[in-house]
Amino acid sequence: MPYTPSGFFCDRLIRERERRDGEGSLNKPLRFNGQDFTVLRQESLQRKTLFEDDSFPATVESLGFKELGHKSNKVKNIVWKRPKEICENPQFIVGGASRTDICQGDLGDCWLLAAIACLTLNEKLLYRVVPQEQSFSEGYGGIFHFQFWRYGDWVDVVIDDRIPTFNNQLVFTKSAERNEFWSALLEKAYAKLHGSYEALKGGNTTEAMEDFTGGVTEFYEMKEAPKELYKIMKKALERGSLMGCSIDSLVPARFETRTVTGLVKGHAYSVTAVDECKPSQQKDSKVRLVRLRNPWGQVEWNGPWSDNSKEWTTLSKADKDKLQHQSAEDGEFWMSFEDFKKNYTKIEICNLTPDALEDDKIHKWTVSVNEGRWVRGCSAGGCRNYPDTFWTNPQYRLRLLEEDDDPEDNEVGCTFVVALMQKNRRKERKMGANLFTIGFAIYEVPKEMHGNKQHMQKDFFLFNSSKARCKSYINLREVTQRFRLSSGEYVIVPSTYEPHQEGEFILRVFSEKRNTSEEIENRIEADHPVPAPASAGEESEEDQQFRSIFQEIAGDVSRRSEFSLWCVSQDMEITANELKNVLNRVITKHKDLNTEGFSLESCRSMIALMDMDGTSRLNLQEFRHLWNKIKQWQGIFKHYNADQSGSINSYEMRNAVNDAGFRLNNQLYDIITMRYANENMNIDFDSFISCLVRLEAMFRAFQAFDQDGDGTIRLSVLEWLQLTMYA
Incomplete structure (x- = not known):
């Protein structure tokens, strides 16, 4: 499902900040839905009421959306009950958690239960997922919590203990001991993590294994x-x-x-x-x-x-x-x-990952974790079968630094495992989402390009074959494979099989020896060439025509107020509406642009970019500077509008933006595509110029505030709103 910049990207920034503060680790898990178990339990005890979880209520919505949805006969006789309403002496765990505590109910989640059974074999791992300080006696407030690994972070999931029953029997997972409930509550917490019980139907044991361990x-x-x-x-x-x-x-x-x-x-x-x-x-x-x-x-x-x-x-x-x-x-x-x-x-x-292998003196994994996203029209390029867009997929530079100590079969190299996991598809199943068919390819970086963090271009993939790749593209949550390659630098390209499929993913690299992996294009900067003002003798015919139009509009007294007339007498200036008229009269002569002209909003942004005195108007010198920029950008647009369709394919936008002097990362290219491309993933001339105007303005504003040049600024609410509202 598509995300909006104000939603997805703000959330992503918050998550990145939380990680820097240690949030998401085993010792400091994220609070799922912002719920704090300790605080909520204390509130329930003080009020002497049992906790009711409004974020996963005892309703049909928590059961499911299709087979367990409103129209299903299966849910009509289901009653949500607390363990104390089901039996006389409920216990969280009876005689230690064991494999016999997990018996499947009327839900096709054997894959989950098989993983829970494996989990009981390792007490240390089990009690990470199932915190021990919980019971139906001391400190009981109808609230429990469990911890899961989710796409790189550990999260703490709070639930109430209302469980679906039929004829006073648990509908889903149960224990062989009638009064034992830890496995049923664990299943409920996992269902909450994915949106409903029905979301757990059908799956792969490995999915739950990894969610229990981070392995x-x-x-x-x-x-x-x-x-x-x-x-x-x-x-x-x-x-x-x-x-x-x-x-x-x-x-x-x-x-x-x-x-x-x-x-x-x-x-x-x-x-x-x-x-x-x-x-x-x-x-x-x-x-x-x-x-x-x-x-x-x-x-x-x-x-x-x-x-x-x-x-x-x-x-x-x-x-x-x-x-x-x-x-x-x-x-x-x-x-x-x-x-x-x-x-x-x-x-x-x-x-298991290093934090799960603290007692293992023999084997330690080195783990690199990268979050990424395929965005339709920008970075969802599909597999190698689609050479025109494959190169636009996210790219990750892998550096294998040390070779194995004990290579098998006398082969020298670095052993590592690549794991590509698509995110949130199970949770979005109720909205019609299915697993994408995903995979990855690994390319060796030429020595002359080592240390270069630039995104590999289309020609690189046309003239270089992959060094390694996954066995096949497959519609699983995660595709993994073990490789052995010589030490050096490589590029991993994760993708869906078909282009234009939008979704999030996490790419992990595990190795016994040191490795580093990072997304290419993490450098953000801009050039600001200032076109030299042309002298009168150097004016082209178009420049002369343009000056004439400018003077005609700026000096048209029939449309001016007394104040505006005074401005014109001092120095001819034009408003956003007048700028629109000037530009569109000139643009109409360029038949190859096939444009309906600039919008009033675009012209307002242009004035905000060039307006140095805060008058919200442009004088001739400011306009000439702007016009020189537009001509430069027009040349770039024409280059990528080779078919003269009047628009640029959004996948080409990263090259066009780079030619205009802006180096961005994939997150910013994603935003540009969502903000400026139409439903056919094309960007017309007006949107192209508007995008570059906005980039130029925001870079200029940032540099003005970043006086010490350290790449960070601090703004008050007023400064932030002044900056963003006028840009």
């Missing part, structure tokens, strides 16, 4: 899995990584259907352990096993090494105890690693 996920297709997959899985679990797997369902009608072996297609499972055992009949070799959990809390594998299979009789009691073998219909089961590879089609491993 990065790698995928392995079983048919293409590396030989050392078992070792990878074992090492990942030892490091606290979260792991999920699934069986692809090729036929939609069979989605989430049980097979004869007890496994479910199109369904997400948690990998909760990998281990080895030595059956009594096998003298030398060991059997490698994998433990999995079905979020349903039931329906298990019935093949070899299932709960009651004969294979368990070949193990000693010590081995059974080590593997925590149980014969219970709890959704958790063991199977051999070979059967695991045969039956499952995909495995996902969420590697």
